[in-house]
Amino acid sequence: MERLESIAEQIAKQRNPPVHLWHPENIGTIDIRINSQGFWFHEGDPIQREELVRLFASILWFEDDQHFLVTPVEKLSIDVEDVPFVIQQMEHVRESGKEYWVAVSNTHEQFIVSADHPVELRQYQGEWVPYLNLRYQLWARVNRSIYYQWVTAAMDRQESENAPLTLESDGYEFEVARNSDP
Numbered sequence: 127m128e129r130l131e132s133i134a135e136q137i138a139k140q141r142n143p144p145v146h147l148w149h150p151e152n153i154g155t156i157d158i159r160i161n162s163q164g165f166w167f168h169e170g171d172p173i174q175r176e177e178l179v180r181l182f183a184s185i186l187w188f189e190d191d192q193h194f195l196v197t198p199v200e201k202l203s204i205d206v207e208d209v210p211f212v213i214q215q216m217e218h219v220r221e222s223g224k225e226y227w228v229a230v231s232n233t234h235e236q237f238i239v240s241a242d243h244p245v246e247l248r249q250y251q252g253e254w255v256p257y258l259n260l261r262y263q264l265w266a267r268v269n270r271s272i273y274y275q276w277v278t279a280a281m282d283r284q285e286s287e288n289a290p291l292t293l294e295s296d297g298y299e300f301e302v303a304r305n306s307d308p
Contacts, residue, residue, distance in 0.1 A: 142184045145196045146262060152200040158182070159205040160193075164212035164232040164266075183233040186210055188263045208250065211266035213258055216275060227276075227295040229258055231266050239295035247304050254304040276302040 159167045166173040166182065173179050187196045193206045215230035227239040237243045237260055246265075247254045256268040256276065268276070280291035280302045291303040 142261070145185055145187045148196050148198050148201075150197065150199050150201050154200065154202050156195065156202040156204060158195070158202075160207065160210045162207040164210070180233050183210065183235075186262075186264055193264075209257060209265040209267050211260060211264065213266045213268045213272055216268075216272040218279070224296065225294050227293065229266070229268075229272075231260065235260070239293075239298065239300065241296075241298045244298065245300040245302070247301055256300075256302055273302070 157169045158173075161167065166179045173182075182195055185195050185197060187194045187201070193204050193210060195202045195204060211231045211233065213229045214232050217228040217230075219226040219228060229237045229239060229243075231237070237258065239245060239258060244259050245256050245268075246259065248257050249255075250267060256273060257265045258268060260266055276293060277291060280293050283293070284291060290301050292299050292301050294300075
């Protein structure tokens with residue numbers, strides 16, 4: 127239980143501003159783009175400072191199929207190629223008879239895959255790929271190495287050849303791969 131408690135403490139320390147409570151009247155656009163790999167650009171140049179990317183990520187909001195940076199005084203739309211985040215690390219924790227999948231995003235935030243942070247399969251570049259909901263309908267695409275890790279783990283627990291490939295985390299069961307159209 128020590129490992130899970132440590133992860134829970136780290137997650138509790140992650141605090142984001144309450145953008146869901148902010149409704150500024152000043153609405154505009156800013157030349158910020160997040161590419162499909164989760165890299166941030168301003169006026170075409172990469173944003174090099176990780177702290178600045180993490181700050182912007184903390185005030186990100188999704189509404190009406192558009193991403194915004196929101197402060198109490200303004201709401202600025204930005205361009206996002208796919209989704210704003212990529213899950214780059216995943217840890218599988220087994221404690222007290224339960225399993226947990228702990229995700230780490232490209233902005234170094236941690237999330238436990240659960241009903242609060244569900245997984246959804248989506249089409250990306252012609253393949254079914256898992257995405258994780260982080261907050262406020264802000265999604266992270268699971269990177270390829272984690273996808274393979276999940277498929278391998280799901281195949282190990284698969285009851286029959288035709289059964290869906292699923293995993294469990296914090297009592298939440300989720301599908302990790304799909305071969306055909308929905």
